[in-house]
Amino acid sequence: MDDSSELSREVEWAARRLRQAGMAFVLASQGRVLVESRKPGLLPLLQAARQLRAMSPARPVLADRVVGAAALLVACWAGVRAVYAEVASEAAHREAEARRLPLRSERRVPNVLNRQGDGLCPFEAAVIRALEQGAGLEEIVHLVERLAAGDGASVPSRWAERGAVRVRLAAGAGAGLGLAVLLPSVFHSFGLGPSFLPMHIPVLITGAVLGPGAGFAVGALAPLLSTILTGMPPLAPPVAQLMVPELATYGAAAGWLRARWVSRRLLEGTGGRAVRRLVGEYAWLSAALILGRLALALSAAAVGPALGLRVSPVAYVQAALLTGLPGLLVQLVVVPILTWQLADRLPILSERGEAYGTADAS
The missing domain is CATH 1.10.1760 (Arp2/3 complex 21 kDa subunit ARPC3)
Structure with missing residues (x-):
């Protein structure tokens, strides 16, 4: 079995686990779950990414409900091999292509919105702006951490x-x-x-x-x-x-x-x-x-x-x-x-x- 077929099978397995177990995201490797969570949002994914980097396992695949640029870059930082998303933004697809990270989505949307539906997700807006300013992967992950921690980091154009x-x-x-x-x-x-x-x-x-x-x-x-x-x-x-x-x-x-x-x-x-x-x-x-x-x-x-x-x-x-x-x-x-x-x-x-x-x- 070639590497691409094996990777496709791992992605399918993680996607099936995501749907059947009702998870918000699943990080899996070689047919077993490494980390999964029912909690939505970026903070649980970020915590899982830190956990995986400390464990240094075989590079996992990620299956997630919604993947924007922020989630995609956190996944890159965690060392994932491929990403499956039920919904993925245009920015996520652009970053995946630029970083040669396989991303498969059931639905491609222009943007990821906040929970109220009246503006961009603050994580998405901040990450897109940071990318435009040439920020590196570590800088972006630290930015996401600050936003998730609620330490006052803000998105100037949110309103x-x-x-x-x-x-x-x-x-x-x-x-x-x-x-x-x-x-x-x-x-x-x-x-x-x-x-x-x-x-x-x-x-x-x-x-x-x-x-x-x-x-x-x-x-x-x-x-x-x-x-x-x-x-x-x-x-x-x-x-x-x-x-x-x-x-x-x-x-x-x-x-x-x-x-x-x-x-x-x-x-x-x-x-x-x-x-x-x-x-x-x-x-x-x-x-x-x-x-x-x-x-x-x-x-x-x-x-x-x-x-x-x-x-x-x-x-x-x-x-x-x-x-x-x-x-x-x-x-x-x-x-x-x-x-x-x-x-x-x-x-x-x-x-x-x-x-x-x-x-x-x-």
């Missing part, structure tokens, strides 16, 4: 990073809201609005990519803003009022469910990576559509008569379902594809997507 992420979120949500108003006006000009439900698509995608908060806000505002600007959907009968809870539920459910069924990869054992991803995309979308229709039904029953709804709530919901069947089919085709592409290819949006998924390591 700036948070502000930048918030600006990008606001821009993304604004674009989603604009499309949620513009698309229906185009479809209504051809008499196709009620059938193709064009307002639903931007709301679902905004929630799925930017998270439940942005999805809820866009879903709640879009019907009312569209009514003010274009007169559609109408207030009498109370279509706009009943669409508010429906679309707000779509947006919030899309963000919350996708983060758990795609980003957290709960369908990990159902086949290949692409198949799991596709199943996850359709799972969250189907569930969000059902929850949104339930919200519409409950709203029609609870407040429909008081708002002037002249038909029974059951008849109203049935009519909405039948009329919107073409739009439902369009959503099932278009939304998963666009969400997949946007979440993976646009850093402005996908950074927030990761904040609701697994790439939060600080």
Whole structure:
């Protein structure tokens, strides 16, 4: 057996141990665990690295949930032979390539965010800045130690990073809201609005990519803003009022469910990576559509008569379902594809997507 095959087997063994035992990271060599931990964050990994350097064992492999530049360099310092990551940042891949350290990741993301999802992980930001200033490996490890110890070492641009992420979120949500108003006006000009439900698509995608908060806000505002600007959907009968809870539920459910069924990869054992991803995309979308229709039904029953709804709530919901069947089919085709592409290819949006998924390591 050649060295590359043996190394691949060791990496696979460590990755399997990581998943099956629910560990945050695993350091293994020759089919046995050297150090493992369920505690997230860099401090346990740093402590394990020091322990390994003192033990001087055969060079191990590392399997970790999230690997940014900081974790990658700590692994280099510990003398690992290869790294497996469920999620790895672009900076981690660049450093691994520069140091000729094999790094395999299930998912590659622009950045590792902090736990709040409103800025870069402070370790990541500090290490990237140190690398730009030409710091060596020992200097970077000492920097990570100081940050982990909380001795006052800070990341000067932390608040700036948070502000930048918030600006990008606001821009993304604004674009989603604009499309949620513009698309229906185009479809209504051809008499196709009620059938193709064009307002639903931007709301679902905004929630799925930017998270439940942005999805809820866009879903709640879009019907009312569209009514003010274009007169559609109408207030009498109370279509706009009943669409508010429906679309707000779509947006919030899309963000919350996708983060758990795609980003957290709960369908990990159902086949290949692409198949799991596709199943996850359709799972969250189907569930969000059902929850949104339930919200519409409950709203029609609870407040429909008081708002002037002249038909029974059951008849109203049935009519909405039948009329919107073409739009439902369009959503099932278009939304998963666009969400997949946007979440993976646009850093402005996908950074927030990761904040609701697994790439939060600080």
